[in-house]
Amino acid sequence: xxxxxxxxxxxxxxxxxxxxxxxxxxxxxxxxxxxxxxxxxxxxxxxxxxxxxxxxxxxxxxxxxxxxxxxxxxxxxxxxxxxxxxxxxxxxxxxxxxxxxxxxxxxxxxxxxxxxxxxxxxxxxxxxxxxxxxxxxxxxxxxxxxxxxxx
Numbered sequence: 429x430x431x432x433x434x435x436x437x438x439x440x441x442x443x444x445x446x447x448x449x450x451x452x453x454x455x456x457x458x459x460x461x462x463x464x465x466x467x468x469x470x471x472x473x474x475x476x477x478x479x480x481x482x483x484x485x486x487x488x489x490x491x492x493x494x495x496x497x498x499x500x501x502x503x504x505x506x507x508x509x510x511x512x513x514x515x516x517x518x519x520x521x522x523x524x525x526x527x528x529x530x531x532x533x534x535x536x537x538x539x540x541x542x543x544x545x546x547x548x549x550x551x552x553x554x555x556x557x558x559x560x561x562x563x564x565x566x567x568x569x570x571x572x573x574x575x576x577x578x579x
Contacts, residue, residue, distance in 0.1 A: 480518050487520050487577045491531065493569030500537035503570040504544040511573055512548075520577040523550040527576040528557075533569065535560035541571055 481488045494503035565572045
């Protein structure tokens with residue numbers, strides 16, 4: 429049983445090394461920052477969260493919302509455009525996104541959001557989770573999207 433667990437762990441670590449996680453973690457400090465332009469969001473000089481974090485060849489982008497008057501299609505288009513800008517600034521692209529989380533203000537906006545979302549991540553879209561947020565997305569955005577990408 430112990431040998432079997434070791435074998436499974438060894439295969440798991442080998443697969444991580446294949447995508448650069450284990451090999452990067454050994455070669456460099458665990459957490460790396462991206463260009464300062466990505467920034468840290470603060471309130472009254474107290475850090476709340478970073479807009480992006482890098483770990484090995486993985487990039488974690490914060491949730492982006494749209495804070496203006498408009499419908500869910502306008503908000504989704506704006507959010508995806510901003511997401512793409514942040515990915516490019518960090519050295520990635522929409523085609524390199526692995527995982528997306530979509531937060532909707534209203535579950536009835538699902539189809540309209542999908543109409544705008546469709547095709548924005550290339551021919552092989554990322555895995556995605558979509559949820560409707562009870563009480564709405566903070567900041568009166570009709571949609572908020574975050575993602576994990578590779579470099």
